């Protein structure tokens with residue numbers, strides 16, 4: 001009897017580590033006589049016994065006449081800057097992409113089982129992280145690859161029984177015995193008897209998530225223009241989770257979600273709280289090299305260095321180049337010309353400062369900026385020029 005469903009007339013790459021799950025999967029695929037299989041194995045040389053894993057895969061493939069693509073990594077892991085697991089995953093998937101191109105096969109089968117699904121869900125809950133999907137997806141996309149997980153209904157215990165019955169060789173991952181990893185801790189304390197209830201809960205949560213994400217998509221699609229997000233009363237009246245998801249979606253759409261990758265929860269929470277409770281027309285939250293800025297009813301993201309306050313004293317024509325980086329530089333130069341070049345002038349975008357001690361069109365500049373509702377983006381990106389003596393601003397920013 002077929003243990004899991006798969007279209008046997010397709011071609012597949014099969015990700016086989018040599019561990020029980022992937023050896024079980026491979027053995028089943030062979031029994032099903034799938035049209036075309038290419039086994040992919042990565043030997044990280046991370047554990048002492050990893051050559052043994054490779055040997056198990058090689059022997060199984062030779063015995064069953066299967067194509068095998070191997071990646072054997074020789075690397076000094078003490079030099080690795082990132083977490084081994086995520087580096088290993090990336091390396092593995094990039095290798096699958098390569099093999100996929102070589103054999104012109106788009107689907108790769110991964111041997112995640114029901115226990116992995118439940119464990120992933122419990123980990124997600126423990127981390128209280130924002131997820132797009134609870135547990136594991138049956139299919140997902142990585143670059144040009146379609147990742148298929150056909151065994152999400154199969155229990156680890158069933159796998160172990162089948163391996164024994166059919167005398168399929170497999171490697172025992174020595175890190176599994178190690179309780180120091182969180183996932184292994186969850187694994188050691190979890191009973192499969194609890195699975196039906198947990199899986200039911202995952203389904204319910206995923207249904208809820210889907211509804212939430214439809215609402216979020218709707219809001220973002222209707223309130224985005226030129227990479228900015230409109231903040232309206234609807235959003236402010238929503239709960240913090242909705243606001244956080246909206247911000248995340250917006251950043252994803254403008255392809256800047258990397259800025260919150262590692263500090264995702266805390267920063268998004270802070271931004272969402274500000275949106276909800278702050279009545280200010282302007283605030284700024286820094287994230288790494290970027291700033292998220294509330295500007296009246298808009299939210300925008302910009303590299304902090306672009307909007308840093310800068311002030312130049314212009315004593316003569318020769319100093320004008322100093323202010324070239326402002327987007328309204330020509331305006332500034334023309335304003336000075338109109339003023340018959342009565343140096344010295346000050347050119348600055350430091351609006352928090354100049355608004356208090358200069359004059360625009362006969363009023364205190366602060367009054368002018370408020371009355372005309374001058375956008376903060378423009379206050380920061382454009383500069384004003386004023387006479388050092390009279391403190392009168394010679395240009396207007398809009």
Ligand SMILES: Nc1ncnc2c1ncn2[C@@H]1O[C@H](COP(=O)(O)OP(=O)(O)OP(=O)(O)O)[C@@H](O)[C@H]1O
Pocket residue numbers: 015016017021022040041042043044085089092109110111112116
């Ligand atoms: N060294 C490897 N070579 C080939 N395939 C592998 C290797 N390691 C893992 N896989 C594939 O990935 C599946 C999941 O492995 P594991 O649970 O160790 O990784 P994970 O990090 O939880 O998963 P994922 O790679 O999807 O993030 C394995 O059953 C197998 O199909």
